[in-house]
Amino acid sequence: MRNGRGRVTLPSQKDFLNETKELMERWGADAIRDSDGTKLDDDIKQLDAKIYTTYFVARGHNDFAEKHMEECQQLYLMSQFNTAHNEELKIDFMKGYFEEQLKPDYVHDPKVYWEVIDRTTGKVVDIDNWSVNKQDNSVTITNAIPWHEYTVSFLVYAIWDPTQMYNHITNDWGDTPHDIPFDVRQPNSNKYMKDYLSQWLKENPDTDVVRFTTFFYHFTLVFNNLGKEKFVDWFGYGASVSVAALDAFEKEKGYRLRPEDIVDQGYYNTSFRIPTKAFLDYMDFVQKFVAEEARKLVDIVHESGKEAMMFLGDNWIGTEPYGEYFKNIGLDAVVGSVGGGATLRMIADIPHVRYTEGRFLPYFFPDTFYEGNNPVIEANENWLTARRAILRNPVDRIGYGGYLSLAYKFPDFVSYIESVTDEFREIYDTIHGVEPYSGLKVAILNSWGKLRTWQTHMVAHALWYKQIYSYLGILESLSGADVDVVFISFDDVINNGVPDDVDVIINAGDAGTAFSGGHYWTNEKLVTTIRSWIYNGGGFIGVGEPTAYQHEGHYFQLATALGVDKELGFSLSTDKYFVTPVNEHFITKDSQSFDFGEGMKNIYALSEKTEILEYSDGEVHLASGSFGQGRTVYIAGLPYSEENTRLLMRSLYYAAQKEEAFYRWHSSNIYCEVHVYPAIGKAAIVNNSMEEQTTMIYNGQGKAKEVKLAPSEIRWEVFSDEGEFADRD
């Protein structure tokens, strides 16, 4: 079935006109884009399609940048830890850093902008007790305390754009000049960005959509002395720091930041760190400024009659799509890379834009498109995980990236994407703007709340890390589930309580991280608000080390409600009697076996009231309990899988005491799901797997029928007001 045309963006490249036409036709594409390293020919630009052109704001203009090296972007860095062996300690502070990327800032006085810290005591070393040697990039401390460790926090100029640096090194671009990033906060750069954009818009009349990649400040990506990644934080605000920014911050917020407010013991305020007041202020300051400046560029684009689209990545720092200032930018669209359901929702849920677009995988690059490999598999997996989320909230467009010529060599792939684009349009046309059925509302509770909507537990965008996958599974599971999801912060709860319509709160993460909450759990208001909310009927799910902070006889501060705590060694003398799992439980009804990912050690049940659902290796990994009128569930970890999605869903409906609602629009087979759209009387029954599945499907009234679904199938059903399925037409 061909669903016509539209909502699809095709990458193209030089000398590829006819094939581009053919694929446009087959995939129904109505937009064409360039990609990193590809430029579009004029004849392609004349095709019946919107033309997206990638636009770099703060790099790619070395003619300008080289003349204004003092307007280069900056970073605060921390040296390695150095042990004093006597009273004099010389620190080679650039040791381990990539000199092609980073150059110490000697323009501004180190005594004003740098900090030497005694890391044994945490005290700042008096500026009279250290000096800088600019010849060999060293700091020498006099009056050091022997055997203390010291670090230097220092400002550098970032003289190479990290994305271009990565591509340059990875692809061995040899003599290609290094893109120098310049800073919108500086007068010449600020003017240049606008002037050049105006000029560029005139020179690119065929461009319909300016695809900003992105605005001003790149996420933190620092290389080491061997030219390899040393530090990467997709949320890092490092590159937005500069002397000018620090001065402006002081003016705006009324106090001065210390280098340590940015350097943060070398952790650089990653999103795993519980944000300090100073860092939150700094983020706010940057967001406001970025929105203002980005707005000016967007206005210029709009004045030229074109659309402004932002790529969610690269120089996106400060744009914060879920932040307070994002709406001020006035963008038409956001496009981002879709790694699965959670990243799709991260894009699709962005407010204040006319449309969103997901760039699907695989990227048309030789690492996937090589002889002997079947790129259909990756595409199919990507589509199945994204489709779950699309069925909850569709992006408005999908697209691809890379070398179209590569994809073209794989006819099965071309044909598979043809079916995907059709399926996408059918879904979109059916459910766009229609609210999907939700059985309950869940709030993810952490230090960040709304700002990190669908962005929790991430380091570098969508990469696998040992310490995160057992938590990221929660988001991935939720992204395509029949529940509403909101993200709330501890401060939200402290200031405003738990939102009225929330059924279940999830607190998930390793102890001490921003996601678990660390010292927040000694906040009396937070603890009592959540505790009373549960007691009065709320549902609470803790994953990993929820509410963890050793204080007054508990490690989990909501241990009494959760019915479990973690043994740190202090309560070994107290007998742990409760080790026997219950025979049967709503939560585990579909579980054959369990995969808690990294799991959690030494969790034990506090009393006979705790319903132990899984106990092995002398530990509880899954438990539920009641607290007053409310219910709680503990899960040791939840990597993404169909099994764990089902486990989480059952946990949510159990915690919310809506077990019967769980069986509304229910699939007995965990590889299948039912997405329901009451307003249009339609339901989509999906097979999320690449094998044929048979399942009982329960309609909204408790009636069931057996359905056999082809691999990856989506089947639309019409149902009557009484919830009866009609036959499929």
Added chain:
Amino acid sequence: MRNGRGRVTLPSQKDFLNETKELMERWGADAIRDSDGTKLDDDIKQLDAKIYTTYFVARGHNDFAEKHMEECQQLYLMSQFNTAHNEELKIDFMKGYFEEQLKPDYVHDPKVYWEVIDRTTGKVVDIDNWSVNKQDNSVTITNAIPWHEYTVSFLVYAIWDPTQMYNHITNDWGDTPHDIPFDVRQPNSNKYMKDYLSQWLKENPDTDVVRFTTFFYHFTLVFNNLGKEKFVDWFGYGASVSVAALDAFEKEKGYRLRPEDIVDQGYYNTSFRIPTKAFLDYMDFVQKFVAEEARKLVDIVHESGKEAMMFLGDNWIGTEPYGEYFKNIGLDAVVGSVGGGATLRMIADIPHVRYTEGRFLPYFFPDTFYEGNNPVIEANENWLTARRAILRNPVDRIGYGGYLSLAYKFPDFVSYIESVTDEFREIYDTIHGVEPYSGLKVAILNSWGKLRTWQTHMVAHALWYKQIYSYLGILESLSGADVDVVFISFDDVINNGVPDDVDVIINAGDAGTAFSGGHYWTNEKLVTTIRSWIYNGGGFIGVGEPTAYQHEGHYFQLATALGVDKELGFSLSTDKYFVTPVNEHFITKDSQSFDFGEGMKNIYALSEKTEILEYSDGEVHLASGSFGQGRTVYIAGLPYSEENTRLLMRSLYYAAQKEEAFYRWHSSNIYCEVHVYPAIGKAAIVNNSMEEQTTMIYNGQGKAKEVKLAPSEIRWEVFSDEGEFADRD
């Protein structure tokens, strides 16, 4: 070979004269003891043997105790955590406790001696805001803060001796009266104890050795409402607390203890808790008092011409054999239960007594001595682990306990013990008083130091706990190894530095426990002392979470020296390049595979300098490194086994930079060891396994010979001054 007679104690019982004689002869016993539940007949007491008689000081005299219930022993207990739902909260503080054991103390004013604590804030509730109802054992708080959690710390009388209670319940003793423990600190009890002892000594002329079981205060053992163990701490000082003790403490130390100083959030200052100043003061206060009072009893025993022996267990609290006051007690001997090498050394190393005795396993009880079971296996295992330690420092005597009549029914067992007793005497006669060869000196560093010599990481004496076995293995390995072992505390290091003769320091334990050290690792003096000591050539081995305390950019405060740290989530953004184990290393030369027990998650190498020895599951579990002139080793966990003993020995010799010394008196086969006694020119080659073993044995000069050893064999070798083995005569 029969080594004659002596150094062996036999339990006996009623109506068992002839068999006792026979076993005395076969085992060469020169002492006979009674056991719990057995009494000796007069004719047995006339045998040619010393007679040990168990003597209870503070229980077993209900005629007296019932008349002086106000002199009953006391305990501080903490109620469960109770959540306030409104401003009034009624707490059933005895909930979960065993009313046959514990009775609230209403004699002394609760408003003076009890404490109600808001566990959400840690604040003490004003005494005006709560009241006690003695009828139903409840405390009612008025002006409670809704949704805060509250506990009551309250004094009880302990009306049933815990050991008798345990035996009573376990063996279903029915109407047998409950032994009431009375308190030496009370005037009548104090007098009664002395008077009764004097009288008893007169009435028991055949007793040669008064076996105190033990003195005044039982280790903490509290039962729950179902009559089962609820809290057990072999080191717990709970039962030494009383109103009288609190008052005396104030007089002696100049300040008053709070109930919380004892209750400790419900953790009751177990030895896993980093001891507070107040608790250390309290321990000191109790030790001094116990030593004074015990001395009086010992003096009475001595005046009667008998010996005073103390059982290391039961009412041993305050005796602290490695404490400052122990020598003042003036005991002749200590006897304790031998669970393996570490517990043997715990007994054998006790100073200030004329002799020590180990009570070996199995105990002659029906749980081992039943038809179809072979008690030789347990005895053999017990003997092999203990023998390693005996070869380092022998106890002066060995013995057994329980029902001799049971053992008598197992002729193979009788015959095996015959060989054990002979072997023990041969070892003792050969090496007693002879210093064994040590290749190096190791210091175990924790919060307790010398006081907990061979007593670290224990909960209930010698029981297996999931959270301790990975650390106890260190002690067990060391107990029979050719190294000197000392136990030093953080305060020792802070005040006096590292002792001159120490080659290697071991810091082992879970983060935050007294054994790892918690906040001690922010102590500037401690950190710099150890750091400089390593840098100048010291060896440091960290096991589990050594030096762990999140502070200024490190979790392991000696991370820079150790070359590893633990990822808590804060440094995920920093690339971890170092994941490749070295090809070959001195430490792992005998390792086929690894068993780190509970292991440790998320350990990573800090730099290319770290020698990774084992890397799996994306984590480092074994690594070594150098720091200045010194060396460090990290081990994730070390449960006891022959493999891990070898791993630890190699780690020690590597850290000490004495690799060549490791091969002195070396066995190539890990199941065999060589114990050397230079002063007498003898060596014992032992097979620690129950299978035949072949091994190369290296003498002190690097020469080797192949040796085949029978299962469990010990073979004595004579060697010349040049270190040549002579033939065995």
